[in-house]
Amino acid sequence: MAAERMINEWRLRFAFPALSRMPTTLPWHLASVIGRDPSSARRLTEQFLVARFEQVFPESTAVAHRQWARAHLAMLAQEIMDASALHRLGQPNGPAIEVTGWEHVDALIRRKQGFILVLNHFDRLLTSAVALALRGLSLNTLTMPILENPGLGVVQRDFLIRKVRSFTQIARGQWRTSTEGMRPVYESLRAGQAWGILADAWAPGFTRLRSHPFLGGQLHLPTGIERLAESAKVPLLHAVTYSERPDRLRVVVETLPENPRQAIDAVIQRLEQDVRERPWAWWHWGQWEQMWTPSASEATHDQY
Incomplete structure (x- = not known):
């Protein structure tokens, strides 16, 4: 275990930073070869994902399940590459980003209207926020805690802190965590600022949850975004x-219903559609049994 941790730390401390200095997009192709984790851990993760995909998508073939598992591992490694060279996303020497729907963001900026940009743990996590920041959006970010997270090692914690600092520099915003008070977030939304928040953030200690139809069952997610939007009277994208x-x-940037609860319902409906089409791109398969229950046992009961 100690040896595997050292190998993984070597990736974060040396391998990916070295790749980030290569002046072409080759590092993003090499990332999946190096992998986010040691090869032994990747084999175990692949086996786990194949079993999970067999459970959730029994109508698909074993070949598809294996391909999705490997694509998931590649995506995680490419996201580490993104984080190691965040300043190159959307630039001539980095991954190209095509944006559809910028006009929805631009309209709110011109009106000096605060809003919440709703994201999910789907595909390359920071790409959309970086792409919009490069087009003129100043974006603040609300995340789960990093420094107070006991599950992170020193190297992992340092890597995530560098990632957040790099992002906030590009996005020209502030960073707060869910353990800090929400009043500054509320006040800045009312003052016309934008905040990026993940709708499918998850931790075992969450208590204020609401259930959403999802892949034949119920996905239980926190209600923080809709409560914040309702209090601040701001729209969501x-x-x-x-x-x-x-x-x-x-x-792709999309508008959402004015009612915050309906807006989050629409976000999770879109997430379900995206996960059906690209199962490999969702991050939360390891937390599936904590976040999701079959409809027969849960129905549509909401927890507040």
Whole structure:
């Protein structure tokens, strides 16, 4: 275990930073070869994912399940590459990003209207936010805690802190965590600022949850975004990334219903559609049994 941890730390401390200095998009193609984790851990993860895909998508073939598992591992490695060279996303020497729906963001910026950009743990996580920041959006970010997370090692924690600092520099915004008070977030939304928040963020300690129909059952997610939007009286937009190749990505920005609860319902409906089409691109398969229950046992019960 100690040896595997050292190998993994070597990747974050040395391998990916070295790749980030290569002046072409080749690093994003090499990332899946190096992998986010040691080869032994990747084999175990692949086996786990194949079993999970067999459970959730029994109508698909074993070949498809294996391909999705490997694509998932490649996506995670490419996201580490993104984080190691965040300043190159959307630039001539980095992955190209095509954006559809910028006009929805631009309209709110011109009106000086605060809003929440709703994201999910789907595909290359930071791409949409970076792409919009490059077009003129100043974006603040609300995340789960990093420094207080006991599950992170020193190297992992340092890597995530560098990632957040790099992102906030590009996005020209502030970073807060869910353990800090929400009043500054509320006040900045009312003052016309934008915040990016993940709708499918998950932790075992979450208590204020709501259930959403999802892949034949119920997905239980926190209600923080809709409560914040309701209190601040601000609209929500949704952004999602689709990887076409390791070095070519597509970002789609969509408007949402005015009612915050209905808006989040629409976001999760879109997530379900995207996961059905690209099962490999969702990050949360390891937490499936904590986040999801079959409809027969859960129905549509909401927890508040």
